Structure formats: structure tokens, C-alpha cells
Amino acid sequence: MMRLVALAALSVSLLAPMAAEEPVSALQLKAAFLYKFTIFLEWPEAAFADSKSPIVIGVLGDKELAAATAETVLRREVRGRSFQVRSYMWEEDIEPDVHLLYLSPGADHGEFIGRLPKARAKAPHAFLVSDGEESVLRGAHLAFTLRNDRLQFLINLEAATAANIRISSKLLRLATIVDAMGERR
């Protein structure tokens, strides 16, 4: 995505390219990923109050990411739904209508593990995103990893299915699928 922004002059024939003024930071890239995940996810009907209800992205423990994500989803819609981005400091604050929840692993990975069940309980429809392979094994639905300096992700399909969230195969193709046992597919 960095290249995307870096390149300037666009052909007349290629109309209205995505505008980008400055190099994309790792934060912005992560925020963009969070937004893009929503495109390939499908929540149960019960997750929304009505057909116009926004997709709510919650960011726990990372205000900067929350701000970047809010900026990313500004004036964007997916399947006719607009976005709400909420930043949480504590897991007790997490609201039940959150659809995608990013859990910052923080400095102590153990703390994060402890937060995960609480968050799942607080927001039962949320697609849980975190960092590191470990988090996926512990119950996160998707985890970012850095491989060869490229931001990639692992998906625990089992867990997501259990949360009644459908993940598009297009997304699955790009991800490394892992199950609770840590096996990869």
C-alpha cells in the first residue's frame, strides 16, 4: 500500500485512483486492514439493530490505532453500513454492539490473554483481532503477524465460525488458517 501512495501521476484512462498524500505508516496500514476485514466478514442479523445500523469497530488499549481507524473509515460504507470507531481503555467498557474488536496485546502478553474471554463476553458478535500467533491460538479470530516485513494475518476459522461470523473465502485465501491445536492449513 505504500507504493500505492507513493506513485503520483495517474493515467487519464485510469480514472479516480485512491488518493494518498503521504507514505503509509504501519499504524495506518493496520487501520486500513481493520476496515478492509469488514468487507469480507458477514455477521449474523442479530448483530445489528437494523439494516442501517453502523458497523462498530472497537479498539482496546490503542488510542492511536483507534484514531487512525476512525480516519480510515471516515465517509466509507460497507454493504450500506457506515462505521463507528470506539476506543476503549478497559475491557469492562466494551459495548455489546461492537462488530470488530482489536485487542492490543500490550507489553505483557499474559494480560491480553486474560482480557480475551472478557471481551468475548462483552461483545458476543465481535470479530476478534489481535497481534501475534499466540493470540489466535488463545481464542482470537484473526492475528496480525509480520513476515518478511510484510503485514500478514492468521485466521482461526473454527473460532470465528463458533462466533457465528462468516469469513469470505477471498480473505481466507490470503490468510494462514490455524486451529486451536495450532495446526495450519
Added chain:
Amino acid sequence: MSGVFRWSESMSLRWRLTLIIMISSLVAMTVAMGVFIYFDSSYFRDSLRKELGVNATIASSQVEAALLFDDAREANKILQGYGAAPHILRIVIYDAVGSVFALYHPPHLIDLAAPRHESLQMGINETERGYAYVRPIEVEGERIGWIYLESDQTELKRRQQWYIPALAGMALIFSLTGFLFSFRLQEAVSGSIGALAQLARQVSREQDYHLRAEGNYSHEIGDLYASFNAMLSQIESQNERLARHADDLARTVELRTAELKEVNENLKRELEDRRAAEESLRESERKINIALKQAVSATQVKDKFVSLVSHDLRSPLAGVLGMVEILRDETTYRLSPAERMTSLAKIHGSLSSQLELINRLLDISRLQSGNIEIHKRFLEGRPLVMSQFERVEMFAQRKGIHLVNDVPADTRLLADPILYAEVIYNLVNNSVKFCAAGDTIRVYLPDDRPHTLAVSDTGPGIAAPFAPNLFRHDIRTTGRGSAGETGTGLGLPYCHDIMRAHGGALTVKSQEGEGATFYVTLPTSRMSVLVVEDIPLHRTLIARLVEMIGDIEVREAEDGVEALERLKEYRPDLIVTDLLLPRMDGYAFIERIRSNPQYDDIPIIVVSGGGEGEEAEVDGHMRERVFTLGANDFVSKPLTPDDFIPRARRFLHPV
């Protein structure tokens, strides 16, 4: 287009129609082909757009996630999945700024790089090997990149390239077929119009308005034919009317002309009649004058003659009368028996000469009055002279005169046998009278005079003063013979008259003391035979036979009608006729000849028939019939010289 029609004006209707049909069908075909190609290619592009569009949409949706998450490796992997799709030549995914994000092409086409995005148009792009479809990849209203999908349509393109030669080939086939069809079809139109045109040409060339266009056509052609025929009928009836009018005019003119001519003719005839009447009046006047003169001179001659002759007639009678009185008066003159005999002899001599004189007078009179006609025949000269010599032979012998007949044996003379012999006799007799013993009388043909017999003697000759008057009736030139013979003095004039009646002449050449030569000259005219025969070969044969008889003129006629025409021109000495003739046959011809007093004495030999048995019987009938009609002889065919010549000679040459 108008150029083509101007150019085609020099062509026949047949070719023009063919050309029009062909051009029309070619144009229609070209338009149809164009429309076909247009629809075919637009359908092709539509279906191609649809097919490529679907493929591009599917591919885009497959790669959109990879594009969104910047996973080129995965995108390339996804594109590989399309390698199996038929005809896919290239799939290129561009990112939002136009950089190549992912690329697929079949493994064997390693030279295929991604086209630069600047050169691409949205939608269908025609490429070197086929068509490419370019569309944006959008997610949730955001353009995240472009997809370029190229399909290999080499075959299709090849097929399209074949359209031109295929079109040309079809055009050729259509043209040929069209030509054949149009050639047949146009005959329906041009055949009838061509026939009409030809008829029109014929009509104008031959001016024959009886001609009609024949043909059972409907609609315009039928109307054309009917109109043309109606036009011809009109012209014809107008022509007829004109001709009738012209005829009337011509007849009127002719009538008037004839009337005028008749009036003219009548006037002319009247004029001529009058002139002829005047002429004949003058002629008769002239004739009367001549006759008057002749009559006067003849009367004078006769008067002299009568006074001459009457003396000759009276003198002997007076002598006889005196003798008779002496013999009667026995008492006065006592005559001895010897004296009596002498007296009687004198009386006899006087009466004899008296009788001779009277006979001669009668002859002359008859000759002059035309009671004696000349009937010419061929005579043999030598025997004729010989028989005249015989008449004077005793007389000549007694006087010691030689008679020499130098006339050649083959001499033929055309003359009246009796009168001509009389002339010769007179001349010979005359010579005997004046010649003395030792003299010679010679008859011969003089070399220098044709048709002439000369009677020459060596006697005393004729005194010059007498010579010119020897042949005159009114001047007595006679004298006593060498033995004291007397003569009537009428002999030479008589002979002269005979020869003139023959158309010939009697002349004398003499010098006193040197004998005299009389020349008996016949006219040059020949005997003539008319041959009436329709078959040229037979005519020629008869003519040849006749010419073998002597120098005879032969004239020919084909039948009785022509023969009668000939007879108006001349009088033949013999007619030789066949019986079976056109127009007028031999029987009718003989009947006509014998019923005309002008010709009834011309001898006729019939030449016909011939044969044996039944034919001989027919021959006999014919013979009987022609003799009854008045024919003189009948000769059966085939003619032979031995048979024909003696028979013909009988009439030309009496023995």
C-alpha cells in the same frame, strides 16, 4: 452509376437489361454482405464484451482481496487458475495508480509483457492477437485497481479477414449465377422488344406495312405490341387510302389522257386519210396520165404495127386469091397439070406463111396481154439446145451449116421450159436462115456473162442501122434469108418479149460481115422452197436435201401460222410440210393454201409418218387425206436422199 448507363446506351437492350440486373443484384448483394458483416462483427464484439466482461468480473472479484491486502503473490496464484480458461492470452491486474500488480499469460507465450496502462481504453480494445477487455476493480465504491483481460481471437480474426476474399468469391459466383439467370430472365423482356425492334427495322426497310408483331404478351409489352400493330394498321389503311386515291387520280388522268389521245389520233388519222386521199388522187392522176401517154404511144405503135402487118397479111392473100382465080377460070387460063401443081404449091406456101404470121401475132398478143404466164422450172441446158437443133437440123444440113452445141452437160437453167425453148429455137432458126454453106452456128455459155446462153453464127452479120431496131414490133427489119427465105419479122421482138417476161434480157452483138451473137440472159433469181417443220433437226435435214438438188433458196417455218406469214412475203416454188405441227397443223395449212387462188398452184410435198404394220395403215390414211386436200406428193419419214431428191426435183425440175 449514370456513367454506366450512358456507356450502356451503345449496347443492345438485351445486354443493357443483363447489365442492369447484374448491377442491381451486385449492389443488393454487397449491401446485404455489408449489413451481414456489420451485424456479425457487432454481435461478435457484443458477445466478446460479454464473455470477456464476465471473465474480467470474476477474476477481479477473485483478486480484489489480494489487491486490497497488497498480496501480489496470492493474486498471481489466483490468475494462474485462469490459465486453463480457453483463449485467455493475458490477464493483468493494475493497482490503483496503474502499476502492474499481477500478471498471467500462458507459459508458452513468454514474450508477452503487460501493456502499459496508459495505452488502455476502458472496454474492448483490439490487440495484435485478439481483443482485450479493460475494467476497473472496485470495492465498496472505491477503485482499487484495473484488470486487463486479453483473449486470443486469432481464428476469429482470421475468419474476419476471410470475409473480403469470401465476399469477392461470393460476388463472383453470384455474378455468374446472376448473369446466367438475368440472361435467361431478360429474354422475356428483351426477346419480345428485340423482336419488335427487328420488325420495326424490317417495316422501315421494306416499307411493308402488312407485317404484324406476333406474340402473346401481357401488360406493357403486350400494350407495346398492340400499339405497334395498331400503328401499322393505321399506316397501312392510310397507305391504302392514299394508294386508292392515287389510283383514282391515275385512272382519271389515264382516262383523260386516253380521251385526248383518241381525239388526237382521230384528228391525225383524219389528217392522214385526207393526205392519203389527196396523194392517191394525185397518184391516180399521174397514173392516168402515164397510162394515157402509154396508151397513146401504144396506140401509135399498134397503128404502125397493124399497118405493117396488114400489108403482110393482105399481100399473100391477094396472091392466093389471084392463084385461085386462075385455077378456077379453066376456060381463060389453060393450065397444064404441072402448072396447076405449082400454083397449088404457091398457094400452100402463102397460106403457110400466113398461118405462121397469124400464130405469131396471136403469141405476141397473148404475151403482151398477160395471158401467157411464165412457169419457171430447172431445165438442163444441153438437152434443151439439142432438141432445138433437132428442129432445124434438116434445114441446116441442106444449107451445109454446122450446128455446134457447146453447152456443158451440167448446165441448169431456171426458166419457163416451153417459152425459153421457143427463144432458143427462134434464134437458131434465124441464124440458119441467114447463114450460108460452111457457116457454123454455135450455142455456148459465154465466160463473161452469167446466166446467159449465147447463140453465135458466122453468118453475114447485121447491118449497123438495123441492129438497134431488131427487137421492135413497129419497125420491120427482116430481110430475105441466104436461100431466099422469108420471115414474119416478128420472131425477134417475140423472143425479146419472152425474155423480158422472164425478168431477163435478149441482146445482140454483131458487125456486118462478121457474124452475129445473140445473148439470152436469165435473171439471177433462184428457185425457192419453203420448209414447214417444227423440229429444227428435221428442218435442217430437209433443207440440206433440197440444197443437194441445186442452187435453191430454202426458207423455213415452224408451223402453218408462220408459213402463211412467210407466204405473204414471197412466193416459193415448192412447199415441203410436216403434218404434226403446233398452232396450225399440216392438214389445215394445206387446206388454207389450196383454198387461196393466189397459192393454189404451188406444189406441196408432205413429209410425215412412216412406219410398218398399224403405223403403216395410219400412214396410208394420212396419205389419202393429204392427197384429197390437194397435196402433190407424200414422202414417209425417215427421209433418204434417194427417195426425197427425185420427188422434189419433179416440181423444181420437170423432165
